[in-house]
Amino acid sequence: MSFLLPKLTSKKEVDQAIKSTAEKVLVLRFGRDEDPVCLQLDDILSKTSSDLSKMAAIYLVDVDQTPVYTHYFDISYIPSTVFFFNGQHMKVDYGPLYLACHVDRRCMQRRSA
Numbered sequence: 001m002s003f004l005l006p007k008l009t010s011k012k013e014v015d016q017a018i019k020s021t022a023e024k025v026l027v028l029r030f031g032r033d034e035d036p037v038c039l040q041l042d043d044i045l046s047k048t049s050s051d052l053s054k055m056a057a058i059y060l061v062d063v064d065q066t067p068v069y070t071h072y073f074d075i076s077y078i079p080s081t082v083f084f085f086n087g088q089h090m091k092v093d094y095g096p097l098y099l100a101c102h103v104d105r106r107c108m109q110r111r112s113a
Contacts, residue, residue, distance in 0.1 A: 004046040005029075007060045011068050017059055018084050025056040025090070030063050030070065031079035038079045 008014045008028070017026060029045060031038035042060065049058050063070045063078065073082050083090040 005042060005049065005058055005060050007062070009062065009065050011066055014059075014061060014066055014069055017057070018087055021057050021084065022086060024054075024085075026084040027056055027058045028061050028082045028084070029058070029079055030061050030066075030073070030075050030082065032062060032064065033060075035078055041079050041081075 008017055014028070017028070027045070029038070029041060031041070033039075045058050049056075052058070061069065063075060069075075069082075073080070075082075083092060
């Protein structure tokens with residue numbers, strides 16, 4: 001089902017998606033089109049993309065075509081998802097009983113102040 005979702009094939013395209021996606025969560029799925037686990041995730045993402053279209057933009061990114069981002073985000077497991085909101089990287093912690101999202105350390109500092 002990866003053919004149903006838009007693909008970003010270069011660093012320039014990824015940069016443009018990060019900069020231009022406003023007021024929506026940007027979901028970047030890093031992986032490989034031929035990987036069976038990636039295909040399973042792509043199937044789920046493609047089935048939900050129309051329901052999420054008002055709040056999220058979903059793109060597929062091939063790890064071999066964007067090694068700069070693969071290294072920058074320390075992607076060692078395929079598939080991996082990276083989230084942005086208004087150009088800011090969202091770090092997601094998948095805990096055993098909760099999901100905690102925060103944009104960056106500045107966000108956490110503001111909460112504790």
